[in-house]
Protein backbone atom coordinates (compact mmCIF):
# COMPACT_ATOMS: atom_id res chain seq x y z
CA UNK A 1 0.00 0.00 0.00
CA UNK A 2 1.17 3.52 -0.77
CA UNK A 3 0.11 6.14 1.80
CA UNK A 4 0.64 9.82 1.02
CA UNK A 5 -0.26 13.10 2.68
CA UNK A 6 -0.19 16.80 1.80
CA UNK A 7 -0.05 19.20 4.74
CA UNK A 8 0.94 22.69 5.78
CA UNK A 9 0.10 22.75 9.48
CA UNK A 10 0.54 19.06 10.29
CA UNK A 11 -3.02 17.77 10.80
CA UNK A 12 -3.11 15.73 7.58
CA UNK A 13 0.26 14.22 8.55
CA UNK A 14 -1.16 13.28 11.96
CA UNK A 15 -4.23 11.73 10.33
CA UNK A 16 -2.04 9.75 7.90
CA UNK A 17 0.16 8.56 10.80
CA UNK A 18 -2.95 7.55 12.75
CA UNK A 19 -4.28 5.55 9.78
CA UNK A 20 -0.85 3.90 9.40
CA UNK A 21 -0.91 2.88 13.08
CA UNK A 22 -4.40 1.36 12.76
CA UNK A 23 -3.34 -0.50 9.59
CA UNK A 24 -0.23 -1.82 11.35
CA UNK A 25 -2.55 -3.38 13.95
CA UNK A 26 -4.12 -5.30 11.08
CA UNK A 27 -0.70 -6.37 9.82
CA UNK A 28 -0.65 -3.93 6.89
CA UNK A 29 2.56 -1.94 6.47
CA UNK A 30 2.14 1.57 5.04
CA UNK A 31 4.64 4.28 5.91
CA UNK A 32 3.22 7.79 5.33
CA UNK A 33 5.06 9.87 2.72
CA UNK A 34 4.84 13.64 2.27
CA UNK A 35 3.79 14.46 -1.31
CA UNK A 36 5.81 17.68 -1.01
CA UNK A 37 8.93 15.50 -1.07
CA UNK A 38 7.97 14.03 -4.45
CA UNK A 39 6.05 10.93 -5.41
CA UNK A 40 6.46 7.77 -7.51
CA UNK A 41 5.73 7.53 -11.18
CA UNK A 42 3.15 5.43 -13.05
CA UNK A 43 5.09 2.13 -12.72
CA UNK A 44 5.08 2.24 -8.92
CA UNK A 45 1.45 3.40 -8.84
CA UNK A 46 0.54 0.40 -10.97
CA UNK A 47 2.52 -2.04 -8.83
CA UNK A 48 0.81 -1.01 -5.56
CA UNK A 49 -2.29 -2.71 -4.23
CA UNK A 50 -3.93 0.48 -3.00
CA UNK A 51 -3.01 4.18 -3.06
CA UNK A 52 -4.19 6.35 -0.16
CA UNK A 53 -3.98 10.16 -0.26
CA UNK A 54 -4.71 12.34 2.79
CA UNK A 55 -4.75 15.94 1.57
CA UNK A 56 -5.48 19.27 3.27
CA UNK A 57 -7.60 22.05 1.77
CA UNK A 58 -6.48 25.69 1.70
CA UNK A 59 -8.61 28.42 0.24
CA UNK A 60 -10.92 26.14 -1.65
CA UNK A 61 -8.44 23.68 -3.11
CA UNK A 62 -6.34 20.75 -2.08
CA UNK A 63 -2.67 21.63 -1.67
CA UNK A 64 -0.77 21.94 -4.97
CA UNK A 65 1.35 18.82 -4.41
CA UNK A 66 -1.87 16.78 -4.00
CA UNK A 67 -3.33 18.28 -7.17
CA UNK A 68 -0.07 17.43 -9.01
CA UNK A 69 -0.21 13.91 -7.66
CA UNK A 70 -3.78 13.45 -8.88
CA UNK A 71 -2.74 14.62 -12.34
CA UNK A 72 0.07 12.03 -12.41
CA UNK A 73 -2.26 9.36 -11.03
CA UNK A 74 -4.86 10.15 -13.65
CA UNK A 75 -2.26 10.06 -16.46
CA UNK A 76 -1.00 6.64 -15.33
CA UNK A 77 -2.04 3.64 -17.38
CA UNK A 78 -3.25 1.24 -14.73
CA UNK A 79 -2.76 2.79 -11.29
CA UNK A 80 -3.82 0.93 -8.14
CA UNK A 81 -7.27 1.84 -6.76
CA UNK A 82 -7.39 5.23 -5.01
CA UNK A 83 -8.60 6.20 -1.54
CA UNK A 84 -9.01 9.98 -1.19
CA UNK A 85 -9.21 11.50 2.28
CA UNK A 86 -9.74 15.28 2.25
CA UNK A 87 -8.91 17.26 5.39
CA UNK A 88 -10.77 20.55 5.82
CA UNK A 89 -12.88 22.52 8.27
CA UNK A 90 -16.13 22.30 6.33
CA UNK A 91 -16.18 18.57 7.15
CA UNK A 92 -16.91 19.45 10.80
CA UNK A 93 -20.53 20.00 9.73
CA UNK A 94 -22.97 17.08 9.54
CA UNK A 95 -23.30 15.65 6.04
CA UNK A 96 -20.15 17.42 4.77
CA UNK A 97 -17.89 14.40 5.12
CA UNK A 98 -19.01 12.59 1.96
CA UNK A 99 -18.27 13.05 -1.74
CA UNK A 100 -21.83 14.23 -2.28
CA UNK A 101 -21.72 16.66 0.65
CA UNK A 102 -18.18 18.02 0.47
CA UNK A 103 -17.50 20.46 -2.35
CA UNK A 104 -13.69 20.11 -2.17
CA UNK A 105 -13.82 16.34 -2.59
CA UNK A 106 -16.39 16.63 -5.35
CA UNK A 107 -14.46 19.29 -7.26
CA UNK A 108 -11.06 17.55 -7.12
CA UNK A 109 -12.61 14.25 -8.16
CA UNK A 110 -14.39 15.92 -11.07
CA UNK A 111 -11.38 18.05 -12.10
CA UNK A 112 -9.10 15.00 -12.37
CA UNK A 113 -11.85 12.58 -13.42
CA UNK A 114 -10.87 10.27 -10.56
CA UNK A 115 -12.78 7.14 -9.61
CA UNK A 116 -11.80 6.59 -5.99
CA UNK A 117 -12.93 3.37 -4.35
CA UNK A 118 -13.36 5.44 -1.18
CA UNK A 119 -13.66 9.24 -0.85
CA UNK A 120 -14.24 10.86 2.54
CA UNK A 121 -13.66 14.20 4.21
CA UNK A 122 -12.28 14.53 7.74
CA UNK A 123 -12.52 17.63 9.90
CA UNK A 124 -9.15 19.29 10.46
CA UNK A 125 -7.77 21.65 13.05
CA UNK A 126 -8.22 25.35 13.62
CA UNK A 127 -5.22 27.10 15.16
CA UNK A 128 -5.62 30.89 15.07
CA UNK A 129 -2.48 31.76 17.09
CA UNK A 130 -0.40 29.83 14.56
CA UNK A 131 -1.75 31.67 11.48
CA UNK A 132 -0.39 34.88 9.99
CA UNK A 133 -2.51 38.01 10.44
CA UNK A 134 -4.26 37.91 7.07
CA UNK A 135 -5.06 34.17 7.15
CA UNK A 136 -6.36 34.61 10.71
CA UNK A 137 -8.72 37.43 9.70
CA UNK A 138 -10.01 35.61 6.63
CA UNK A 139 -10.60 32.35 8.48
CA UNK A 140 -12.29 34.21 11.36
CA UNK A 141 -14.63 35.76 8.82
CA UNK A 142 -15.38 32.34 7.28
CA UNK A 143 -16.00 30.95 10.78
CA UNK A 144 -18.27 33.85 11.61
CA UNK A 145 -20.30 33.12 8.48
CA UNK A 146 -20.45 29.38 9.18
CA UNK A 147 -21.04 29.47 12.93
CA UNK A 148 -17.54 28.40 14.03
CA UNK A 149 -15.17 29.80 16.70
CA UNK A 150 -13.87 33.33 16.08
CA UNK A 151 -11.80 33.97 19.23
CA UNK A 152 -8.31 34.69 17.80
CA UNK A 153 -6.76 32.81 20.73
CA UNK A 154 -8.64 29.60 20.05
CA UNK A 155 -7.13 26.38 18.85
CA UNK A 156 -9.66 23.62 18.19
CA UNK A 157 -9.09 20.13 16.89
CA UNK A 158 -12.28 19.14 15.05
CA UNK A 159 -10.89 15.78 13.92
CA UNK A 160 -13.10 12.97 15.19
CA UNK A 161 -10.56 10.21 15.72
CA UNK A 162 -13.25 7.56 16.00
CA UNK A 163 -14.30 8.47 12.46
CA UNK A 164 -10.67 8.08 11.36
CA UNK A 165 -10.69 4.61 12.96
CA UNK A 166 -13.65 3.76 10.74
CA UNK A 167 -11.82 5.04 7.65
CA UNK A 168 -8.74 2.98 8.56
CA UNK A 169 -10.86 -0.18 8.86
CA UNK A 170 -12.44 0.47 5.48
CA UNK A 171 -8.97 0.98 3.98
CA UNK A 172 -7.80 -2.30 5.56
CA UNK A 173 -10.80 -4.11 4.05
CA UNK A 174 -10.12 -2.58 0.62
CA UNK A 175 -6.50 -3.69 0.87
CA UNK A 176 -7.60 -7.21 1.73
Ligand SMILES: Cc1cc2nc3c(=O)[nH]c(=O)nc-3n(C[C@H](O)[C@H](O)[C@H](O)COP(=O)(O)O)c2cc1C
Pocket residue numbers: 006007008009010011012013056057058059060061087088089090091123124125126127131135139
Ligand atom coordinates in the same frame (compact mmCIF):
# COMPACT_ATOMS: atom_id res chain seq x y z
C1 LIG B 1 -4.83 29.55 5.11
C2 LIG B 1 -5.87 28.49 5.34
C3 LIG B 1 -6.91 28.32 4.43
C4 LIG B 1 -7.91 27.36 4.64
N1 LIG B 1 -8.93 27.23 3.73
C5 LIG B 1 -9.93 26.35 3.97
C6 LIG B 1 -11.04 26.25 3.07
O1 LIG B 1 -11.10 26.89 2.04
N2 LIG B 1 -12.04 25.39 3.41
C7 LIG B 1 -12.00 24.62 4.55
O2 LIG B 1 -12.96 23.87 4.80
N3 LIG B 1 -10.95 24.67 5.40
C8 LIG B 1 -9.93 25.52 5.14
N4 LIG B 1 -8.85 25.60 6.00
C9 LIG B 1 -8.79 24.68 7.13
C10 LIG B 1 -7.76 23.58 6.91
O3 LIG B 1 -8.19 22.71 5.89
C11 LIG B 1 -7.55 22.83 8.23
O4 LIG B 1 -6.97 23.73 9.15
C12 LIG B 1 -6.67 21.59 8.08
O5 LIG B 1 -6.58 20.97 9.35
C13 LIG B 1 -5.29 21.96 7.57
O6 LIG B 1 -4.59 20.77 7.34
P1 LIG B 1 -3.02 20.67 7.61
O7 LIG B 1 -2.82 20.92 9.10
O8 LIG B 1 -2.68 19.27 7.23
O9 LIG B 1 -2.33 21.70 6.77
C14 LIG B 1 -7.85 26.55 5.80
C15 LIG B 1 -6.79 26.71 6.71
C16 LIG B 1 -5.82 27.66 6.49
C17 LIG B 1 -4.70 27.81 7.48
